[in-house]
């Protein structure tokens with residue numbers, strides 16, 4: 001009989017054969033969650049594994065069955081001033097290996113990290129199309145903190161006339177639109193740190209997450225991570241002419257490994273600047289640029305909380321449609337430890 005072994009997986013020292021086994025495993029899990037997506041290429045997976053920025057600490061374990069990986073557990077936390085109570089985790093087990101206690105064993109290693117790092121709350125997301133995730137969460141005593149959607153826009157169906165109208169109507173006398181392609185300009189970095197605070201106005205529903213305050217150094221580390229992954233970021237912003245203040249921004253991400261799918265990241269307009277069509281202007285101008293400069297893109301994907309009425313309204317008017325649904329769960333470390341004690345496996 002082939003032996004099972006749980007081992008740490010360190011992408012800084014993994015061998016080519018280990019990366020290949022990892023890529024095969026990750027593609028099986030991906031095929032279940034994203035059945036319409038092509039498998040990830042080995043180089044893409046290696047780059048992604050190696051791209052964790054230094055302010056993020058990620059520990060990963062895999063279950064080896066002979067030369068195959070059949071499960072993995074990941075613990076992630078950020079060495080930042082905010083959210084020191086939090087640890088994110090992710091566990092995935094190949095379908096044919098489920099209900100044999102692997103998730104529980106991996107959870108024990110994750111809980112050990114949370115204990116060492118004094119993180120009292122654990123968070124993770126599950127895919128609503130895979131009920132085993134929710135069943136596992138309920139067993140742990142986790143509670144849902146937020147329900148969110150992956151919304152997707154098929155660019156062939158995009159109403160170009162709408163894009164034109166949203167840009168025409170923009171308050172161009174008072175505001176100007178700008179673009180940063182790639183890394184943020186050094187002279188704007190302090191203003192961008194402030195601009196990104198707008199994302200703290202996003203709904204968090206019941207999630208016990210504190211405001212996130214980015215630093216210049218973290219932003220640069222994220223850019224190095226994007227470069228490692230060959231991912232290109234475009235940021236469009238609006239600036240109030242009178243004051244020079246940045247009022248809002250939108251960001252998209254594109255990778256040559258997945259050239260047909262563009263990922264829409266943050267979009268935010270500060271509360272005092274809302275109601276002037278700035279959000280619609282940003283989104284329309286960005287999509288216009290995507291159509292012009294990235295003709296290979298066929299679809300745009302984004303994530304939105306189901307409670308985020310204003311963003312959903314803009315996205316659905318543009319033609320985005322719900323594609324997948326997710327739940328983000330939270331559970332106290334104490335409860336996880338209690339579960340592990342009560343069900344030693």
Ligand SMILES: CC(C)(COP(=O)(O)OP(=O)(O)OC[C@H]1O[C@@H](n2cnc3c(N)ncnc32)[C@H](O)[C@@H]1OP(=O)(O)O)[C@@H](O)C(=O)NCCC(=O)NCCS
Nearest residue numbers: 090091092093098099100101102103104132133135136343
């Ligand atoms: C969720 C998942 C990780 C569970 O893995 P697993 O190895 O089958 O889980 P385990 O065998 O260790 O089970 C742990 C506990 O959850 C319960 N559980 C797991 N899957 C269950 C299901 N489908 N229905 C009911 N209970 C379930 C088990 O009964 C067990 O409880 P016990 O301690 O009382 O025996 C796996 O189904 C998976 O990979 N799903 C897709 C990814 C995902 O949703 N991950 C969750 C986010 S971290």
